[in-house]
Amino acid sequence: MTISFLLLAAITIIGTAAAMSLKNLVHCVLALTLGLVGLAALYLQLGAQFVGFTQILVYVGAVAILAAFAIMMTRSAEPTKTNESSSFGLSGTLIALIVFAVMAWAIYTGTSALQVAAPQPEASVHQVGVALMHNFVLPLEIIGLLLTAALIGAGVLAMEESRRAR
Amino acid sequence: MPETIDQIFVLLKHWLMLHVPVALQPLCSAILSVIPVLLVFPLLFAITTVLERKGLGRIQNRYGPNRVGPFGFLQPMADGIKSLTKEDIIPRSADHFVHFLAPVLLVIASFLVYAVLPIGRNMVVANLNAGVLFFFAVGSMVELSVFMAGWSSRSKYSLLGAMRAIAQMISYEMPLVLSSVVVIMAAGTLSTVEIVNMQATYTGIFPHWYVFTPWGFTGFILFMIAATAESNRCPFDMPEGESEIIAGYYIEYSGFKFALFFLGEYLGMFATSAMAITLFLGGWAAPLSVLTWVPSYVWFFAKLLALIFVFIWIRGTLPRLRMDQLMNFAWKFMLPMSLINIVGAGIWHFMPAGFARWLIVSLIIVLSCVLLSRSLRRSKLFHARVYRFAS
Numbered sequence: 001m002t003i004s005f006l007l008l009a010a011i012t013i014i015g016t017a018a019a020m021s022l023k024n025l026v027h028c029v030l031a032l033t034l035g036l037v038g039l040a041a042l043y044l045q046l047g048a049q050f051v052g053f054t055q056i057l058v059y060v061g062a063v064a065i066l067a068a069f070a071i072m073m074t075r076s077a078e079p080t081k082t083n084e085s086s087s088f089g090l091s092g093t094l095i096a097l098i099v100f101a102v103m104a105w106a107i108y109t110g111t112s113a114l115q116v117a118a119p120q121p122e123a124s125v126h127q128v129g130v131a132l133m134h135n136f137v138l139p140l141e142i143i144g145l146l147l148t149a150a151l152i153g154a155g156v157l158a159m160e161e162s163r164r165a166r
Numbered sequence: 167m168p169e170t171i172d173q174i175f176v177l178l179k180h181w182l183m184l185h186v187p188v189a190l191q192p193l194c195s196a197i198l199s200v201i202p203v204l205l206v207f208p209l210l211f212a213i214t215t216v217l218e219r220k221g222l223g224r225i226q227n228r229y230g231p232n233r234v235g236p237f238g239f240l241q242p243m244a245d246g247i248k249s250l251t252k253e254d255i256i257p258r259s260a261d262h263f264v265h266f267l268a269p270v271l272l273v274i275a276s277f278l279v280y281a282v283l284p285i286g287r288n289m290v291v292a293n294l295n296a297g298v299l300f301f302f303a304v305g306s307m308v309e310l311s312v313f314m315a316g317w318s319s320r321s322k323y324s325l326l327g328a329m330r331a332i333a334q335m336i337s338y339e340m341p342l343v344l345s346s347v348v349v350i351m352a353a354g355t356l357s358t359v360e361i362v363n364m365q366a367t368y369t370g371i372f373p374h375w376y377v378f379t380p381w382g383f384t385g386f387i388l389f390m391i392a393a394t395a396e397s398n399r400c401p402f403d404m405p406e407g408e409s410e411i412i413a414g415y416y417i418e419y420s421g422f423k424f425a426l427f428f429l430g431e432y433l434g435m436f437a438t439s440a441m442a443i444t445l446f447l448g449g450w451a452a453p454l455s456v457l458t459w460v461p462s463y464v465w466f467f468a469k470l471l472a473l474i475f476v477f478i479w480i481r482g483t484l485p486r487l488r489m490d491q492l493m494n495f496a497w498k499f500m501l502p503m504s505l506i507n508i509v510g511a512g513i514w515h516f517m518p519a520g521f522a523r524w525l526i527v528s529l530i531i532v533l534s535c536v537l538l539s540r541s542l543r544r545s546k547l548f549h550a551r552v553y554r555f556a557s
Contacts, residue, residue: 026317049295050295053303057302057306060303060307060310062336069332072325124295125296
């Protein structure tokens, strides 16, 4: 529990909480980005450079921009009077509590809680690459296939639209 | 003696560190590494603005700035004072906080990427294990600041400019990253320092730069085209096309915030050029082994200025592209070419050294380039442009 961990955790929590509670949807996206950057910084603090930088590259560089685009393209960016998420606040709180309880239980009874003094593993890019190409090559290929299918699907959808427009 | 001159800044820092109490040493070390970057690159920005305006003037057969100081070289000072004293106008309906944050985020992201660029031998702010990845990750934050600027101004022009800029940046980020993958494959590391060290060896008097291989040359060309598009420069300056959307996403910025956007854009251009130098042109390494007595940082900045000259030259020569040409070029030519280039680099890696692999890899790349561009031309040649929304 160092100061840097507490600061980064505070940034992450404030960012995600603001993403849920702000009125303007674009502000929500920006706050969510802050939370994701905080999460990436937490990964970096744990010595996982590859995961941390990939988190920034994918979530800040692509997902946040795409979310902002989607909001601007599909509905007006005018701020709404009420935050729609507050209408199902009770059920949301309940679900969040249950998830938190399950995770806390898993952490406190799992094996990871026992090895406090274990040496910190350094997840270098080389190790990540070796793991992906040896142990996890089949999941990698399946994800690649899935993403290719999604890409082709997106292309087909776009083509349909342009044909209809003519 | 050349060794001392080469390492003079490193030695100076070590000497200064001896006079600092041990508890403050990590902090002081970081500050001493960061301050030169914060000083040198904005200075380079100031010099480049003059050189660019004078160079463009020469290309366009006119004088360029020649009033302030000798040969107009104090023009950036005058511009800086002007932008500092100008009124800072914020549109009434703008989102004030985001409007303020956008240029700040842009400048922070533009400065952060310099952390992994080796300026000379042993001269890098942070030698990260995943340096190249850090560069692209932080570079992608620029897109976010462009979106924030365009959206928060609440002006149609700035929103259109931001849309164009982001669409262009996302499209060209793909070839930018994929063309640098070949170097990562060859070097087997993501650390910028290691990549330069691998290129700083010589056969006879000739260096082992990656640009002197077929895949490296193709990768360099693709990287530079994508870098031009990433930094929104001519012929890819659609996002700020003066004749259509005035100045794009920063139209509603005035005074020093405008200057910050300008600074961020140029810093981004320097950083991508420096990355191209690091990946393909041997970083701080001398071009011939007999020239290694020249200090390493001199070579780095010489190469950087050479690339900046190429940027200015291109800007003075080529007209602006159209939006559909821009997108077609990114997705139908740049992306396939960079993928083929990766295949070429793989073949190069697994073939025995010699003339055969030169021939085969060059043949693959040249043939695919010719076939790709011919097929694209054939499908485009006699098509009248269809204006989907305007006709």
